[in-house]
Amino acid sequence: MSTALDLSAAAADLCQKRGFEFHGELGKGAFKSAYLAKSGPTLFALKLAAVTGSPERLIREAMALQGCSHPAIATLFDAFPHAYGSMQLWVVCEEYLAGGTLEARLTGGLPTFAVLRTIAVTLAEVLEHLNAKKLVHRDIKPANIMFREDGAPVLTDFGIVRMLDQPTLTQAFLNMGPGTPAYAAPEQLTNDKALIDWRTDQFDLAIVLAECLLGHHPFVESGKTIHDAIMSVAAKQEMPAANARRLEVLGFGCLIKALKPWPIARYRRPSEFIESLKQP
Known part of the structure; x- marks a missing residue:
């Protein structure tokens, strides 16, 4: 039996034991599987x-979510360990977001500038909240940006959250730190832990926003691949000039500063980033 089937059976069993209604699978990630359930x-x-x-x-992850109180961060209801046969599981009961992911929406076309600006400002405000809590999400990508039924964007999946006031869980000898390479800042790709702070999330979010505007990764050059773009980011190279000019023309030139290779050259404070995103 596959891991996915094991987890589906475990989810159904857990629901039965706790008196929840089990409504099937929502999706599967690299480390977690999500299911729809109902309590009352x-x-x-x-x-x-x-x-x-x-x-x-x-x-x-559970501690980070429990410490947050922002309307654009998914609400955590409960988190606990659970044994299913010989398997040890970690269970999270979280707000159901009926609007799906940004990743899924992008398959139907790029968002309008007005919609994208709303998403940008809302998520930048989330970064301000996380910064005040000394948290760095480190995995901002289209699959982790979801929407409520009314269209409001929500940041999800704090699975690799960094707590700046706690000892790091990432080994110093690793060549690359946690994150999704295509949406990672240079300091993540090179595991330069001393440079990780809210500006890392600023870079990650800016990649997502620029991709929504350009239709491709902002560090991809003509004739090059996404792998080439990732290597360019890791090498701390500047964004290709043609892509920067295009962002300027589209009214999102503020992203150029957010995508600077070195954190010190990006927006210093979340409030500055938020204000820049509001201006066309």
Whole structure:
């Protein structure tokens, strides 16, 4: 039986034991599977992850979400360990976001400038909230930006959140730190842990926004691949001039500063980033 089938059976079993209604699979990621469940009148996302080593990162994710109170951060209802047969699982009960992901929406075309600016400002305000909590998300990408039924954007999946006031869980000898390479800042790609702060999330968000505007990764040059773009970011090269000019023409020249290779050259404060995104 595959891991996915094991987790689906585990989710159904958990729902039966806790008196929840099980409504099937929502999606699968690299480490977690999500299912739709219902408790009384409330639908929620039931997320299960198999624990194969230390659960510390999973516990930190729950702690981070419990410490946040922002309308554009998914609401955590509960998180707990659970045994299913010989499997040790970590269970998260989280707000169900009926509007789907930005990743799915992009398959139907790029968002309008007005919609994108709303998404940009809202998520930049989330970064301001996280910065005040000494948290760095480190995995901002279209799959982790979701929408409520009314279209409001929400940041999800704090699975690799960095707590700046806690010891790091990433080994110093690793060549690359946690994150999704295509949406990672240079300091993530080179595991330069001393440079990780809110400006890392600023860079990650700016990649997403620029991709929505350009239709491709902002560091991709004509005739080059996404792998080439990732290597360019890791080497701390500047964004290709043609892409920067295009962002200027589209009214989002502010992203050029957010995508500077060195954190010190990006926006210093979240409030500055927010204000820049509001201006066409």
